Amino acid sequence: MDLLLPRDAASVPATRRLLAAALAALGVEDHIRSDIEMMLTEACTNVIKHAEHGADYTVRAMIQDRRCVIKVIDSGAGFDAERVPRPDPVAEHGRGLLIMRTLADDVRFSSFPEEGALVALEKHLTYGEDSLGGLLTAGNRVPVMTGADPETDDVTARLFELARDGDTERLVGYVDAGASVNLSTDRGDTLLMLAACHGHPETVRALAVRGADPDRANDLGRRPLAGAVFRKETGVVLALLDAGADPRAGSPSAADTARMFGHTEFLAWFDEYAPPPA
Secondary structure, eight states, X not given: XXXXXXXXXXXXXXXXXHHHHHXXXXXXXXXXXXXXXXXXXXXXXXXXXXXXXXXXXXXXXXXXXXXXXXXXXXXXXXXXXXXXOOOOTTOSSSOHHHHHHHHOSEEEEEEETTTEEEEEEEEEOOBOTTOHHHHHHHTOOSOOOOSSOHHHHHHHHHHHHHHHHTOHHHHHHHHHXXXXXXXXXXXXXXXXXXXXXXXXXXXXXXXXXXXXXXXXXXXXXXXXXXXXXXXXXHHHHHHHHHTTOOTTOSSSOHHHHHHHTTOTHHHHHHHHTOOOOO
16 A cells, blocks of 8 residues: 555545555554554654644555555654653653654654655554465465564565566566565665666566556656666666656656766656546
């Protein structure tokens, strides 16, 4: 789930309900759902109250196997979470960080100068008996991204390496065996993003055919097509356009990047791939 939201208090309950519905459909146990909803609420509320810049923010939630990762990304200046004083537990305000740290299995705060800040929250999932989530995780053949098992961490790192190297055959072998085609690094770079940035159009095409999102931005809002245009990776640009990437999505978009760096030969291609008028 990837949502671009206005910095408005009304966005918080709407986002919470969407994620809660997904968790309920999978059969995540009630107490885990309640923890995740509260974590998400605190992270979003923190952005709305304290991010000084930007009219919107992004909520990205990934549910994979028995792991839920939520990233809340804003365009503010960020903060040093370790320097925030611990609040009085009985106080009515200032408890957001304490709540997130208490309920999440792992919390990560990152600030990117002039680009924004990120809060990443991770929670281990447990499923009810005979639930959809339980059935799906029981059938997984490749362990991916559990975050707790060194063996699975090695598999994940290997997948990222294969994407960077453009080892298409071996990479899609893992994907076809059950690895997530939209698997991403801790900074939000997907397998497709890594393949695109390292100049491997055939790997990009193979991942796109298997359902990889050609427009998925990383945690800094950067998209594969804009990166390929910046690097003048002609083959990758064509592969992404064929996969349906939008040259006008994002800021800066691929079209903006082409103009900015004088790669105007790409603009004619973008016109050819323009969506039909509404």
